[in-house]
Amino acid sequence: MPIVPYSGGSSLEANFSAPYGGLTIDFAHMNRILELHEADMDVVVQPSIQWMELNEKIKDSGLFFPVDPGPSAMIGGMVGTNCSGTNAVRYGTMKDWVINLTVVLADGRVMKTRQRPRKTSAGYNLTGLFVGSEGTLGIVTEATLKLAPIPEETRVGVVAFPTIRDAASTAMQLIRKGIPVQCMEILDDVQMDVINKAGGTGRTWKKLPTLFFKFSGTKAGVADSINLTKNLSKSNNAESFEFARSEREAHDLWSARKQSLWSMMALRKEGSEVWSTDVAVPISRLPDIIEISKTELDDLGLFASILGHIGDGNFHASIMYDPRNAEEKARVEKVVYDMVDRALDMEGSCTGEHGVGLGKKSSLKKELGPETIGAMRSVKKAFDPHWLLNPGKIFEFKD
Amino acid sequence: MPIVPYSGGSSLEANFSAPYGGLTIDFAHMNRILELHEADMDVVVQPSIQWMELNEKIKDSGLFFPVDPGPSAMIGGMVGTNCSGTNAVRYGTMKDWVINLTVVLADGRVMKTRQRPRKTSAGYNLTGLFVGSEGTLGIVTEATLKLAPIPEETRVGVVAFPTIRDAASTAMQLIRKGIPVQCMEILDDVQMDVINKAGGTGRTWKKLPTLFFKFSGTKAGVADSINLTKNLSKSNNAESFEFARSEREAHDLWSARKQSLWSMMALRKEGSEVWSTDVAVPISRLPDIIEISKTELDDLGLFASILGHIGDGNFHASIMYDPRNAEEKARVEKVVYDMVDRALDMEGSCTGEHGVGLGKKSSLKKELGPETIGAMRSVKKAFDPHWLLNPGKIFEFKD
Known part of the structure; x- marks a missing residue:
């Protein structure tokens, strides 16, 4: 060509x-x-x-x-x-x-x-x-x-729930029933507060676990999906169901979700960092892992939240911490790797979309075992026998 | 686990x-x-x-x-x-x-x-x-x-067109507009005749180039897709638009399409074989390649047809021939490999879903070139250095 x-x-x-x-x-x-x-x-x-x-x-x-x-x-x-x-x-x-x-x-x-x-x-x-x-x-x-x-029509909806388990259960049931959604994001109470503080959406949202939906397709298809989603949310104790009132508001709202990491970064105190990580699990395990992880994050006493792509069984945790404080860093590390181990115990993955890099090499070993890592290593050896390209990422040259 | x-x-x-x-x-x-x-x-x-x-x-x-x-x-x-x-x-x-x-x-x-x-x-x-x-x-x-x-609702529709180009153009435009269909199959006049001869659908279909559609989803979504497809088909000179009248008829109709290769096999004369092959091209090239290939197949004077998964830019040709007749076999071979070369010239692939096996090894070389085949061979060497597994398939040990 x-x-x-x-x-x-x-x-x-x-x-x-x-x-x-x-x-x-x-x-x-x-x-x-x-x-x-x-x-x-x-x-x-x-x-x-x-x-x-x-x-x-x-x-x-x-x-x-x-x-x-x-x-x-x-x-x-x-x-x-x-x-x-x-x-x-x-x-x-x-x-x-x-x-x-x-x-x-x-x-x-x-x-x-x-x-x-x-x-x-x-x-x-x-x-x-x-x-x-x-x-x-x-x-x-x-x-x-x-x-x-580009879909003919796109609508953005926001549904607040009394508990994070209600939100996660709704997401799981929607997927299981095959109700067509383009996006389904979970944001915990902390994330909703971040969005409120960052401004830009023109509203103050309830500080509750929330699902953000994007529905897209033909006009009739979108209306149908919204209706089905409303009914299912109600049966899972939804507190409210609101729609963006205009294309501009829909755009602002979605941008607020997409910018959530940057919004959190903007709230950093001097010297602090945001640890952002992700795991993925078989979808039936989502309510369990999200509930436990949320409790552990809250118990840190730090500015920490859960959000993510719940429709894929994949979510993120973001934790603001001070890396100069060794005790604090150790506590954050423990919560992160406990969450990863929990995902692995549920037959999930140490990363749904971020990759392994340096930070999750030991988790990858636990996830896949020596035979599978060995097979990956033989692919690496076939393409890059002298270990020139991004060496040390994903797995070591030798264990 | x-x-x-x-x-x-x-x-x-x-x-x-x-x-x-x-x-x-x-x-x-x-x-x-x-x-x-x-x-x-x-x-x-x-x-x-x-x-x-x-x-x-x-x-x-x-x-x-x-x-x-x-x-x-x-x-x-x-x-x-x-x-x-x-x-x-x-x-x-x-x-x-x-x-x-x-x-x-x-x-x-x-x-x-x-x-x-x-x-x-x-x-x-x-x-x-x-x-x-x-x-x-x-x-x-x-x-x-x-x-x-399993989708809430599934409908099967059958649309006949005056020419194979009209059918292929309709398919291409539907994909381009993002109208949701579960399936979109093209069958030429010969294939429609095979279905008529095999019976089992309870109707006699027009011996014309035809698109078979399956629409699925929520009731409202399906109705909407059907409507949009009807309009687009009309603007491409559709001769008729028919729906299966019951679930049973829908099932029989789709089975007829799925069984088309076996139906053709059943019509074989003693000693004859069916050569079934597939190619894939970027979707805008579909009307061209299907029209040319159809003409060449017709010119063989054999029982030969085009059908396939036109929504993916992928289609099949099936040709009944007598392998004992060297001249006939050579003519069939030429039409098949000319079609493959035509797909490659259009930046397509020698196979969309059948694989390379033994028959398309030389086509794969043309498609990908020595560097890419070399990279594939290094993967093979990494996993199977002694060439024990299905040796000789896809590419040779050495060229």
Whole structure:
């Protein structure tokens, strides 16, 4: 496939060149859209483009890239961790949206994992292997991504519950019944307070465990899903069910959720840090693990909260602590790793979307055992025998 | 995770044991359901269970396994080829529905790729690597599969078009607009005749290029999708739009589509064979490749047809020929490989769901080039250095 410069609609092209001021700088930053294939619903990009920037640039096509992790994330990093985000309930995770990758291997060979079909059974799924390999198998220089049509209608709803277990149970039952939602996020009382303090949504929300929903699709489909969700929430003791009253309010509300980590960071005292972590469990275990973890976080006496992508059995804990205080740090560490161990005991995973990196190498060993880590290590050895690429991440050279 | 015997509802258990007559035989055939986790929406199975049998046995749970290749396919083979089927438009392919695999490696080590979370970023995606590896990397002895809720409502619709291009264009536009369909199959005039000859649907269908649709979801959502599909079909010159009048008729109609290969086989003359092949292309190229390939198939003067999963950019050609007639076989071969080359020229794939096996090794080389095949070969070498597992499939030991 020849790499031709992106030549979409003129407004797109103007948008695209403007912020960088010229081709040379664009290329140096590796943040360009190289080809937009509207009729095929895919786009070829360089790895340093941010997903939000990508979506802004292609919006006139009526298409979007639906994987939505933290607002500043770039495609390359998103490939690295097999990230996801609030849209994963409906659209899946990064591995489901990458058609092919161009990769520079450790020995300098350049390889493209696939051509451009959305579906294939031709040989090993190298695309799916590089996605989530945290930069340890090769350097991604180009990615072809699937795009989805922007839904006709999107509504955002907010439902408060008396307990975190009621919220988690509602989420679990919705998934089990197959009621179509685009997003389903859980936020605890602390997170709702963070949103209130950060302002920007134009309302003061109840300081209660809350589910944020995004419903999307055709008008009739959305109305139907909302109705079913309301009924199910009521039967789980929902305190209130509110909708964004306008597109602007819906956008502000969702932004508040997406910015929650940054909002928490903004509330940091001097010298303190936010420990952000995630685990994933089989969905029936969600109410249990969330309830126990919430209690342990509250008992820390720190500014700590639970939020996340409950529709996938995946959630986050964020804890503000002072790393200079050894006793405090040790207590936080214990709560985090106890939560991870609890997820593993429930046949879950030490990370649903953040990756292993350095911090969860010992958890990965517990999760998978020596045979499976050994198989992963043999893949690493096949692609990078001299351990040149991101060494020490995911697992050690030798244990 | 301890492997506990399946202990679902009593009717399920009775169904499950009955055909085999006892535990020992069940285990020997490796066709058991080991665990059904209804609340987690997953199931642990042995590889020799057929997907239709699995769905029959778990139907009282309100859940089903949505990957639906040919009626006799077993889970192990479906893992091997990363298969799909008519449901792939909505539900994706095999790789999207496998949570973990237990695999015996070439050196005798037994490994489980994952625990049981539906979402994870913990280490390399070995599950996704083994799915589609055609038995060349390890022997799958157990699989945990995601399940989906059985939709509230399902309707089957049949739309005839004057030309195959009109049918293909309609399919492409529906996908592009994001109109929700569960299935969208294209059948050419020859295939419709096969269905008429096989009987069993209780009607005689027009011998015209036809789209078969399955709509599913909530009642309101289905009604909406049907309406949008009707309008779009009309604007593409649809000749007729008919619905199955009952659940029984819907089932018979869909079975007719699913059985189409067997129906064609049943029409074979003594000594003749059916060559069944598939390709996949970026979706905008579908009308072109289908039109050209259809003309070339017609020109063979044999019993040959096009059908397939047009919503994924993937379709099949089936050709009845006499392998004892060298001239005829050569002409068929030329049409097949010309179609494959055409798909590759369109940045497509030599196979969307059948796999490479022996027959498409040379096409895979054209599709991916030596660097990518080299990377696949290094994976093979890492897992099976002595080339013991399914040797000669996908690619050669040395080229």
